[in-house]
Amino acid sequence: MFRIEKSGPLADKVHELWVNAPHVAHHAQAGQFVIFRIDEKGERIPLTISAVDGDAIRVIFMTVGKTTTHLAALSAGDHIQDIAGPLGKPSDIEKFGTCVLVGGGVGTASLPIIARALKTAGNRVIGIVGARNSDLIILEDEMRGACDEFHLSTDDGSKGFHGFAADLLKQTMAREKVDAVWIIGPTIMMKVTSEVTRPAGIKTFVSLNPVMVDGTGMCGSCRVIVNGETKFACVDGPEFDGHTVDFNTLMQRSRMYQPEEKVSLEKFQEHQCRCGGSHHA
Amino acid sequence: MHDRSIEERLRDFGEVDCGMTAPEAMAEAECCLQCKKPLCVSGCPVNIDIPAFLREVAAGDFKKAAAIIKEQNMLPAICGRVCPQEVQCEGECILGKKAKPIAIGELERFVADEERRLGMVTPQKKPATGRRVAVVGAGPAGLTASAELARMGYHVTLFESLHAAGGVLVYGIPSFRLPKEIVKAEIDAVLSLGVELRLNHLVGRSVTTQELLSYDAIFLGTGAGLPYFMGLPGENLPGVYSANEFLTRVNLMRADRFPVFDTPIKRGSRVVVAGGGNVAMDAARVARRLGGKVTLIYRRREEDLPARIAEVSRAKEEGIEFVMCANPVKILGDQAMTGVECIKMAMCDLDASGRPEPKEVEGSHFTIDADVFIAAIGQGPNPLLIGELPELKRGRRGNVIVDENGRTSMRKVFAGGDVATGAATVILAMGAAKTAARAIDRMLREE
Numbered sequence A: 001m002f003r004i005e006k007s008g009p010l011a012d013k014v015h016e017l018w019v020n021a022p023h024v025a026h027h028a029q030a031g032q033f034v035i036f037r038i039d040e041k042g043e044r045i046p047l048t049i050s051a052v053d054g055d056a057i058r059v060i061f062m063t064v065g066k067t068t069t070h071l072a073a074l075s076a077g078d079h080i081q082d083i084a085g086p087l088g089k090p091s092d093i094e095k096f097g098t099c100v101l102v103g104g105g106v107g108t109a110s111l112p113i114i115a116r117a118l119k120t121a122g123n124r125v126i127g128i129v130g131a132r133n134s135d136l137i138i139l140e141d142e143m144r145g146a147c148d149e150f151h152l153s154t155d156d157g158s159k160g161f162h163g164f165a166a167d168l169l170k171q172t173m174a175r176e177k178v179d180a181v182w183i184i185g186p187t188i189m190m191k192v193t194s195e196v197t198r199p200a201g202i203k204t205f206v207s208l209n210p211v212m213v214d215g216t217g218m219c220g221s222c223r224v225i226v227n228g229e230t231k232f233a234c235v236d237g238p239e240f241d242g243h244t245v246d247f248n249t250l251m252q253r254s255r256m257y258q259p260e261e262k263v264s265l266e267k268f269q270e271h272q273c274r275c276g277g278s279h280h281a
Numbered sequence B: 001m002h003d004r005s006i007e008e009r010l011r012d013f014g015e016v017d018c019g020m021t022a023p024e025a026m027a028e029a030e031c032c033l034q035c036k037k038p039l040c041v042s043g044c045p046v047n048i049d050i051p052a053f054l055r056e057v058a059a060g061d062f063k064k065a066a067a068i069i070k071e072q073n074m075l076p077a078i079c080g081r082v083c084p085q086e087v088q089c090e091g092e093c094i095l096g097k098k099a100k101p102i103a104i105g106e107l108e109r110f111v112a113d114e115e116r117r118l119g120m121v122t123p124q125k126k127p128a129t130g131r132r133v134a135v136v137g138a139g140p141a142g143l144t145a146s147a148e149l150a151r152m153g154y155h156v157t158l159f160e161s162l163h164a165a166g167g168v169l170v171y172g173i174p175s176f177r178l179p180k181e182i183v184k185a186e187i188d189a190v191l192s193l194g195v196e197l198r199l200n201h202l203v204g205r206s207v208t209t210q211e212l213l214s215y216d217a218i219f220l221g222t223g224a225g226l227p228y229f230m231g232l233p234g235e236n237l238p239g240v241y242s243a244n245e246f247l248t249r250v251n252l253m254r255a256d257r258f259p260v261f262d263t264p265i266k267r268g269s270r271v272v273v274a275g276g277g278n279v280a281m282d283a284a285r286v287a288r289r290l291g292g293k294v295t296l297i298y299r300r301r302e303e304d305l306p307a308r309i310a311e312v313s314r315a316k317e318e319g320i321e322f323v324m325c326a327n328p329v330k331i332l333g334d335q336a337m338t339g340v341e342c343i344k345m346a347m348c349d350l351d352a353s354g355r356p357e358p359k360e361v362e363g364s365h366f367t368i369d370a371d372v373f374i375a376a377i378g379q380g381p382n383p384l385l386i387g388e389l390p391e392l393k394r395g396r397r398g399n400v401i402v403d404e405n406g407r408t409s410m411r412k413v414f415a416g417g418d419v420a421t422g423a424a425t426v427i428l429a430m431g432a433a434k435t436a437a438r439a440i441d442r443m444l445r446e447e
């Protein structure tokens, strides 16, 4: 059992949790993730390790379905039954020169830990965070602190640059030489933004989020096509070269359980209502 | 040895084989000749003193019978159910040469079930040696190595990446063949020997190889869990599973009880399973219980099916359609799969294993409409940890190379079970683990 140290909202539908998990905290590196299973009946869901402090790790997630809604309803002092990790290959950290980290929505959660690792390796780090509107921006201060330069965009112009993070990336590339780029966010955003760096041949990493079960390379649920080959994102990734990923297959596979997910969430919400919002069943 | 009725067992995941009653067991054990040189024992990879335990069963002392078995095998309720006895102990039994061998497996299962009912026997333990051994993987190999080493007085830390111990016993073999509460009871008995189990620890990630190598000895029992795919066009369409994923969702995550349990699965109204081994039979029978019409397609002939005969006939009884001498060539569909295109196979010249080689028959394509496809064509050794130990010598198929004592090419690192042999059996994994545990003991005592 893993104790929740802190829990709270960061933005609309975005939530953070700090959980005591020493075996993860002591080994975690940038780009890795954990698998949570809330209780005996729970699904195993992957979440990126977004920060580490002593024995505790932080995850930041969007409430999109049953498990994330359930997680958001837990508070400090509650327990998670299982946390496996750290899982996945760490980010490819080396001295590139100038690196640009582009975050979309909740994907931004993965960036500060990568920014710090890149800085330690001697890189100049530029952060770009995009969100639909100003209420959805997360980790602004943390990113400002971790990066040498930081820019914001919103789709509706409510804060920062009016437009997409991809546009800010283009501007940065026009201004200076960029040696490596990380793009982490919704799959469609990673697909589109990877096209920005492709013509210039800039090394571009994306972090893929296929449906996972074990996270240890045993089931193949997380298979993705990279450079025409089948890879298991949980052990071969989750970060891959964005110019070689078959994003369309990834998006198609991610929708595989949509009908079931709807049933699961509705059942949980119904239960939450009956219990008056608390669900210590 | 009675199976539950077909209608009844298709409605749930309860055990198919009901086992023996006490009078049946005593009568069967009575038939044992109590051979002076019992061939059956040489056929058991963990060398259970079979005539001795049969003598106690015949006499009605089931607890004593259990104690005899437990001296050599900490997982008898499991082995009694899943061992391929026909090629192990029972295959050697002298009575089998003329008529039917003693039903050793069923009797072992009976004794173990009685023991659970009467209270578990904990075997003797030697005093603590103060030395530490790390065991990686809590499948049959890792559990057996842990039990043996703990009994020899070592402090054992057993690392398991999943949230439950058991390996294939919990995520692969379905509960209608091996009920999960039985697996849990036998694992608990192993842990009660003082084994320290660390779940959710993927060695190579949650534990570095450096930390691992700081133990006095290491046993790798990481299994052969890497699922092979067939490389078919359309293989990544929604609806296509590896047998490992399909079985894990149901056995470990209980997707059969979705939405009471959170993990979903595509139930499939028409399911095609490709393969002919035990894994394929299990996947087909699980899919059947989830309500689908199931077709099993295998590239060779029925007599070539590698699965146990008893499981093949149960699969047939349960209404699974067998299409032999055919192979899938393409998964059809646009947004999700809608069918499997297959081709007929002809049996040609004998291959290296002495079986006729299947060859595609040109122009014999046919289609099976289906919304779920399960590839059950085999698994390879888990590459993750062994990939992080570059000094470890490996064979062509990625398996760890060991000598007859389970020693690898790395100092103080031993291995056994599927990671060394490739996908094999529970009892061979256990036998290899016992041999390695004895070699670890010798090494540490000589130091």
Ligand SMILES: Cc1cc2nc3c(=O)[nH]c(=O)nc-3n(C[C@H](O)[C@H](O)[C@H](O)COP(=O)(O)OP(=O)(O)OC[C@H]3O[C@@H](n4cnc5c(N)ncnc54)[C@H](O)[C@@H]3O)c2cc1C
Pocket (backbone or CB within 6 Å): A033, A043, A044, A045, A046, A047, A048, A049, A059, A060, A061, A062, A063, A064, A065, A066, A067, A068, A069, A106, A109, A208, A209, A210, A211, A212, A213, A238, A254, A255, A257, A258, A261, A262, A265
């Ligand atoms: C390596 C990795 C890291 C991730 N990190 C984060 C993160 O830091 N923050 C965050 O908000 N989300 C992250 N995700 C996505 C997160 O795992 C899903 O949002 C979560 O599983 C949804 O579960 P649910 O029950 O709430 O929603 P559901 O209703 O079950 O699903 C909603 C959507 O989430 C995806 N999903 C469902 N089940 C799984 C599963 N078992 N594994 C992966 N995806 C699934 C599907 O695309 C689905 O359509 C990550 C995914 C991966 C693979």
Ligand SMILES: Cc1cc2nc3c(=O)[nH]c(=O)nc-3n(C[C@H](O)[C@H](O)[C@H](O)COP(=O)(O)OP(=O)(O)OC[C@H]3O[C@@H](n4cnc5c(N)ncnc54)[C@H](O)[C@@H]3O)c2cc1C
Pocket (backbone or CB within 6 Å): B082, B083, B084, B136, B137, B138, B139, B140, B141, B142, B159, B160, B161, B162, B165, B166, B167, B168, B169, B172, B173, B174, B201, B202, B203, B204, B221, B222, B223, B224, B225, B247, B278, B279, B282, B382, B384, B385, B416, B417, B418, B419, B423, B424, B425, B426, B427, B429
């Ligand atoms: C569906 C199915 C049905 C079968 N039916 C039968 C049968 O009827 N009879 C029979 O005898 N055999 C059967 N087998 C084969 C048998 O289950 C295996 O041969 C046996 O389980 C091998 O044991 P093992 O301990 O070597 O590996 P596994 O059982 O595979 O256990 C390995 C364990 O190691 C863990 N692990 C892997 N890597 C790491 C790591 N880096 N860190 C921590 N933990 C790790 C895994 O999670 C797993 O729990 C079947 C197999 C399958 C898949």
Ligand code: SF4
Pocket (backbone or CB within 6 Å): B043, B044, B045, B046, B047, B048, B050, B073, B079, B080, B083, B085, B088, B089, B090, B104, B105, B108, B427
């Ligand atoms: S463990 Fe397996 S091989 Fe050994 S006696 Fe029991 S059933 Fe036979």
Ligand code: SF4
Pocket (backbone or CB within 6 Å): B031, B032, B033, B034, B035, B038, B039, B040, B041, B050, B051, B092, B093, B094, B095, B102, B104
């Ligand atoms: S070989 Fe058969 S008859 Fe002889 S001791 Fe073994 S079980 Fe009994």
Ligand code: FES
Pocket (backbone or CB within 6 Å): A211, A212, A213, A214, A215, A216, A217, A218, A219, A220, A221, A222, A223, A232, A233, A234, A235
């Ligand atoms: S999640 Fe099972 S192999 Fe990656």
